[in-house]
Structures are given as structure tokens and as C-alpha cells.
Amino acid sequence: MKKTNKMSVEQVHTWFEVLRFASAIFIAFAISFIIISFSIDSPFSAMKNLFIGPLTSFRRFSTVLELMIPLTFGGLAVNIMFKANQFNLAAEGALFMGALVSAIIAIYMPGPSGLVMVFAMIAAGITGAIVCAIPGILKVKWKCSEMVVSLMLNYVMLYFGTYIFNQVARDPNSAYKASYTFREGVTLSNIISGTRLHSGIFIVIFFVIATYIFMFKTKWGYKLRVTGSNINFAKCTGIGVAGVIMSSQLIGGFIAGVGGSTEMLGMYTRFQWSELPGYGFDAVILNILAKENPAYIPVAAFFVAYLRIGADYMYKQSDVAAEIVAIIEGLVIVLIAAVAFLAKLKHKMTTKASKNLLESGGAQ
Amino acid sequence: MSGVIDSIFSTTFLFSVIRVATPLILASMGAVITSNAGITNIGIEGVMLVSALAGVLASAFGYGSWFGFLIAILVGVICSLVIGYVSMSLKADSVLTCIAFNTMAVGGTVYFMYAVVKDKGTTIALNSGKLPSIELPFIKDIPILGEVLSNHNIVSYIAILMVLLVYIMLYKTPLGLRIRSAGKAPNALSSVGVSLLRTRYIALGISGILGGMAGAFISMGYVTWFSKNMTAGRGFIALAADAMGNSTPIGAALSSLLFAMAEALSYSLQITSIPSELVQMLPYLVTIIGLVAYAIRKNSLDKKKKEHIVGE
Numbered sequence: 001m002k003k004t005n006k007m008s009v010e011q012v013h014t015w016f017e018v019l020r021f022a023s024a025i026f027i028a029f030a031i032s033f034i035i036i037s038f039s040i041d042s043p044f045s046a047m048k049n050l051f052i053g054p055l056t057s058f059r060r061f062s063t064v065l066e067l068m069i070p071l072t073f074g075g076l077a078v079n080i081m082f083k084a085n086q087f088n089l090a091a092e093g094a095l096f097m098g099a100l101v102s103a104i105i106a107i108y109m110p111g112p113s114g115l116v117m118v119f120a121m122i123a124a125g126i127t128g129a130i131v132c133a134i135p136g137i138l139k140v141k142w143k144c145s146e147m148v149v150s151l152m153l154n155y156v157m158l159y160f161g162t163y164i165f166n167q168v169a170r171d172p173n174s175a176y177k178a179s180y181t182f183r184e185g186v187t188l189s190n191i192i193s194g195t196r197l198h199s200g201i202f203i204v205i206f207f208v209i210a211t212y213i214f215m216f217k218t219k220w221g222y223k224l225r226v227t228g229s230n231i232n233f234a235k236c237t238g239i240g241v242a243g244v245i246m247s248s249q250l251i252g253g254f255i256a257g258v259g260g261s262t263e264m265l266g267m268y269t270r271f272q273w274s275e276l277p278g279y280g281f282d283a284v285i286l287n288i289l290a291k292e293n294p295a296y297i298p299v300a301a302f303f304v305a306y307l308r309i310g311a312d313y314m315y316k317q318s319d320v321a322a323e324i325v326a327i328i329e330g331l332v333i334v335l336i337a338a339v340a341f342l343a344k345l346k347h348k349m350t351t352k353a354s355k356n357l358l359e360s361g362g363a364q
Numbered sequence: 365m366s367g368v369i370d371s372i373f374s375t376t377f378l379f380s381v382i383r384v385a386t387p388l389i390l391a392s393m394g395a396v397i398t399s400n401a402g403i404t405n406i407g408i409e410g411v412m413l414v415s416a417l418a419g420v421l422a423s424a425f426g427y428g429s430w431f432g433f434l435i436a437i438l439v440g441v442i443c444s445l446v447i448g449y450v451s452m453s454l455k456a457d458s459v460l461t462c463i464a465f466n467t468m469a470v471g472g473t474v475y476f477m478y479a480v481v482k483d484k485g486t487t488i489a490l491n492s493g494k495l496p497s498i499e500l501p502f503i504k505d506i507p508i509l510g511e512v513l514s515n516h517n518i519v520s521y522i523a524i525l526m527v528l529l530v531y532i533m534l535y536k537t538p539l540g541l542r543i544r545s546a547g548k549a550p551n552a553l554s555s556v557g558v559s560l561l562r563t564r565y566i567a568l569g570i571s572g573i574l575g576g577m578a579g580a581f582i583s584m585g586y587v588t589w590f591s592k593n594m595t596a597g598r599g600f601i602a603l604a605a606d607a608m609g610n611s612t613p614i615g616a617a618l619s620s621l622l623f624a625m626a627e628a629l630s631y632s633l634q635i636t637s638i639p640s641e642l643v644q645m646l647p648y649l650v651t652i653i654g655l656v657a658y659a660i661r662k663n664s665l666d667k668k669k670k671e672h673i674v675g676e
Contacts, residue, residue: 039479087459142659145607147406147459149655151600152648159645166641284463321478326471330464337461338454 012353016346023342024335028328035327036320046318053313054306060313062195066267067305068298070095072204073259074283075290075297076211081132081252082287083215084245085228088135090150091256092280093157094128096273098257099264100161101127103271104169106182106264113185120186121203121261128257129250131157136249140242158276169271179271188266198266204298207255211294214251224248256280285333304329375511377628382512383586384631385624386520387412387595390578391602392609392616393523393530394571399611400534401567402547407447407462408575409599410469415440415579417473420492420590421480429493433519433580440576441569443469448568452561470593477590486591494588495519495580517585519577526574531613533570543567575599597648604651608658619654626650 029047037043054064077091102120109116134153138144169179188198215221227234227244234241259279264271282304289300307329311322335341391408398405418439423432447465451458478484497517504514534540545553546563554560582598583590601623602616609615627647634643 035475089463138656138659142656142663144655144659147404148600148604148607149652151406151597152604152652152655155597155648156645156652159641159648163639163641163645166639281463281467284460285467288460321475321484323471323474323478323484327468327475330468330471333464334450334454334456334461337456337464338450340453340455 008357009350009353012349013346016342016349019345020342021336024332027335028331031331032324032328036324040318040320042318046314046320049314049317050307050310053310053317056313059195060309062192062197064302064305064309065197065201066195067308068301069198069200069204069266070259070263070277070279071282071286071301071305072208072298073255073262074279075286075301076207076294077128077132077252077256077259078280078283078287079252079290079292079294079297080211080215080224080248080255082284082292083224083228084248085231086136086139086245086249087147088132088150088249088252089147089280089284090132090135090153090157091128091252091283092276092278093150093154094131094253094256095260095263095279096154096276097131097157097161098124098128098260099273099277100165100169100260100271101257102261103179103182103264103268104164106186107169107180109183113183113187116183116186117188117265120265121258124257124261124264125254126257128255128260129253132249132253132256133246136246140245154276154280162274165271171270174270177272177274181270182265182268186265187269188262196267200262200266203258203262207258208294208298211255215294220244220247285329288333288337375508377632378512379516380631381621381624381628382516382520384627385621386517386523387578387581387586387598388602388605388620388624389523389617390519390526390574390581391599392605392620393526393613394574394578395603395606396530396609396611396613396616397534397543397567397574398571399606400547401543401564402550403448403451403564403568404458404603405444405447405462405568405571406459406600406603407444407465408571408602409595409597410462410466411440411443411447411572411575412579412582412595412599413466413469413473413593414443415576416583416594417477417487417590419580420487420490420583421476423493423584424487424490429495429584432493432584433495433577436580436584437573437576440574440579441572444568444572444575445565448565452564473590474592477592484592486589488589488591490589492588492590493584495585517581519581519585522577523581526577527613527617530574534613539566578602601647601651604655608654610658610662622654623647623651 033043033047036046040046054060074091074095077094081088081091102124105120105123106116109119131153135144135146135150138149139146165179171178171180188200191197191199191201215225223234223239223244226237227239227241231241234244263277286297286300286304289303290296307325308322311325314320315322391412394408395405398408415436419432419436422435423429426432426435443465447461450456451461474484477487481487481489483489495518497515498521500510500514504510534544542553542558542563543566545558546560546567550560553563578598579595582594602620605616605619605623608619609617630643630646633646634640
């Protein structure tokens, strides 16, 4: 058989995906470059700062990794919840409440600090699961739009959580709005001195692997994927659809809650969030960047975290508001999600590859 | 507590309900039109936010508040059409497009605000316009009614007018029929030679006009500045009003009034000893309860219908 340099159709599709990602990112940067050049005189140096910012010091690079942790937790949570075809956006509220609950436990619970932390994480996970279950129950039972309910629920959780915080944990002697400090030793240990990178990174790695195995190697994960991709088919094959949807919301919420707890115990010594942290919405973006595959979520989280730290550096050096990354992220997402973007090119490449294959096949 | 009850039955409370309801009614009319056309448009939150900033900037650097109002509407339409282009012509998932757009709106407005006024919080430093309040002739002289209904911002009256216009447009014009068919029977629409895509673009465009007005009211009527993320989920509440009103203009307007009442109540309750966080939670909680109550009623009605059919 003559070996040819011609690509198979599958290879063409893989290459095409890479090309699409690259061009989406390129276009997003190009547009934001144009926007930046309207507002300052030296857009080139601003863009340069955006790209090299995280690499300018070891400390800055480690903040990228620190930021990856909560982003990845959120991404995994949303990945599982969305897999059931439920647009449940309550991960935001779940993460917030999880952080609060674990902070309260870290302040008050007696006992060895390791035990306190395990307990805090589990309690935070359960809290998150309850939060994300609410839109799920309302959807399964009465067909309420899970999206609208979860959007409202996030605000309810913010204010309800702030109320609990003020009643239970707020330190009246603190100059700003913060809780009492956590008990001595109740903190995820630092793994690289000189940075704030904490052992939560091992917890998140564990969850990435666990989610991947759950999704692709277990019966549960299979049921979930079937339910998400075709609910009627799932019903016909005897899958308890309501149960599958509910359990995916519970698991997703649990991961979000643990994420909040990890962030709290790893990065803070007191609870001081007065706004929703935003990781829940970022998670939707990550999930798309990762092509809805849990294994790629850390990669997507790295990309987003790198961009944010870079933007922060750009803000300090070039006086361009770091919020420009929201525009870059939005553009990248939209272009990646757009099926028709570069579709003609894909069609052309596929036809060409098939033709080539046919010709070489004829020569065999 | 009796102070609160007095304040609820006062004319100033009813006055503030109408004031608070204005952006909700406008935005929910936008949501009604798009959902009738078969589009879930959660991007309306972002549209409002962008329009609010556009209105403030245009009125500060252009030709006053009405110019700002027009620019806000124009920007609202453009944003809506962009959402439409990405989700329909480029075929991206519509919910995802809207989430991405909302993220861009929150970040982008802060970016532009900082670029213009070097402040990431508000544009209070700018001398931006305020849309006028008007006194209604005759009605203002009626005792209680006059105090409640007169002297509102002009956009509040426009909002009430819009409910009527949207009602007439949806149910009494060919365009309305097309929009409703685009949602209920898209194939039927195509089969009679009407472009589904074009109809949905028109629906999105109209929702952009309404979202733009809602945004302009928030930053040029309700207050006279733009601040970071100032819509605070009102676009989402408008979607809830649309769902609760079963996508009818009158139903959505009444639901908006209900949610506005919860919000106005939360302002009255702030003078009491009830913790302010719980009070702030109220509008969002009422929205969820309203949605659930509506869904339960609808479900039991559907069941009865089914039983009825089986019984025959």
C-alpha cells in the first residue's frame, strides 16, 4: 500500500478545530487591540504588557495558578450540570455559600485543624449541592425555567449569605467588612514559599480526574450523557431521567461548594466577600472553551487566569482598565460556539481531503 | 411595623411602585416579543446596561438628554441585532451567546467608563442629562389618583404606552402574526414564504428598542449617572415577568408591577429594624415564588386539560 501524505477526514477535522480556536483567539485580540488603540496612545506596549504580564515575575505566574483553582472548580461544576442539558447558573451562589459555611466552621469548630478542614469542605459541598438542587427540583417537578430561577437564586444567596455573615461571623472590631479570623492552623498549607499557591491545587486535580472518570468511565456518567443529548431516547431506554438530572445538579453543586471552601481556606484568613465572586459565570465560559470536556477545563482555566493576570499587569503599567478581558473572553467564546464560523472552509477542506483519499484509494 | 403599613398604603408608595416598575415593564415587553418569536433573550440584561452607559455618554458629550435617549435606543437595537447575528446567522447557542454578551457588557461598560472618566465606579463626575418629568393635565388635580399618576418621568408614560403598542402589534397586525408564528409554528411561517430569520431579526430589533429605553430610564431618569452593573439583574427579572405573564404583554406588565411592588416595599422596609440584607433579598425571592406559583398553576391546568380530553 502506497503511503500518502494526504490527511484523513478525521485529521482534517482535528486540524480544523485547532484552526478555529486559533482564529477565534486572534480575532478577539485584534478587536480588543482596536478598542484599546482608541483610548490610549501606546496600544502596542499595552498589548505587550497583557501578553507578558504573568511572565514578568515568578510571583505573578504563581497568581495565575492560584486563580486557576476556583475557576477550575466552577468549570467542573457547570460542566456536570450543563451535561444534563440544564442551564443551571446557580454555581455562583453555591460557591459563595460554600465559602461562607466553611468560613463559619473554620472560625468556630473545635478540634484538630485537619479534621475541621475536612468537615468544612464536606459541609460546604453539601450546602452547594442544596443551592444547585433548588432550580433542579423546580424544573423537574413543575417545569420552572431553571435558568431564570437560578439567576434570581444567586442574588437571594448573596443577600441571605450576607445576612448570616452579619449575624454569625462578622468581627465588629474589623475596620472593613470581614469575619473573625479562622482558627490557628485551619488553612490549606502553602506549597511554594514566597507565593500564595496552596495545597488546594491537589484537591482540584483530584476533582478533575474524578469528574473525568465519572463522566466517561461509569454507568452514571453514561446515563447523564445520554439524558443530556437526547432526553426522549433516554426515557425510552428506561433511564430515570428526573433522577439523573437531579443527581447531576447535586454533584455539580457539591463541587462548586467545595470550590468555595478551598478558595476560602487556601487564600483567606477571614471571610470578606461582599459581592458574588463571579466564578460561576466564568465557569460557563470555561466549559465552552474546554469543549465541554472536564479534562480540558484546567487548560481553559489556565488561559482565562493568564489573561486576567496579564490584564491586571496591563492596568498597572499602561492604565488600560483590566475589564477589557471581559470583551476578549466574550468574543472568543462567541466565535468558538458559532457553528457557522469558518464552516465553508471546513466544508472545502473536508471535500478536498475526501477527494484525495478517493484518488489514492483508487490507486491501491 | 405600623409605620410600614401606613407607608404601603400611602400615595408615595404607589408612586414609587410605578417608578420602579418602569424599566421592568419596558424590558419585559422586549422579552415578550422575543419569546413570542421563539427566542430566549437573556441578553436583555446586557442590552440595558450598555444602553444605560451609551445614553449617559451621549447626553454628556452630545446634544442633551433626548439625544442620549435616542442613542441609547439605537445602541440597544445594534446590540440586539449583534446577538441575533451571532446566534442565528453564525449559529452559536443562543443562551451561550447571551451569557457571553452579558459578561462583555459588564466588563465593557466598566472599560469604557474608565477610558472616558478615569473612574471604575460611576460617571457621577459627568454632567449628563435627565429626561424630564411631566405633570398630567386634569389627572393631577384628582385627589389621590393625581398624586400617584402625575409627575412621573416621561419614560414611565412611554412604558405604559408601549404595553398597549406591543399588545396591538402582536395581536392586531400582520407583523405580530408573523412574530407569533415564528415562535409557535416556524415551518408554517416558512411555508407561506415569510423569512423566519428576518422575522426573528425584526423581533430582536424591537426588543432592542425596548431594552434601550429601559436602560436609558435607569441612567437618565431613575438617577442621572451610570454606575458599574447598575441594572442589577433587572433584565433577568423582566424575563421572569415574561415567563409568569405567559408571554402576553398584559400579563408580563402585571407581573412586572408585582415584582416592582416587592422592590418598592424593600425600600420602605429599610427604615425599619428588619436587617437590610433580608430586605434587599425580597424582590428576587418574590420573583422566584411568583414563578413557582405560576408554574404550579399552569401544570395543574395542563393536567386537567389532559383529563378532560381523556374523559371525552
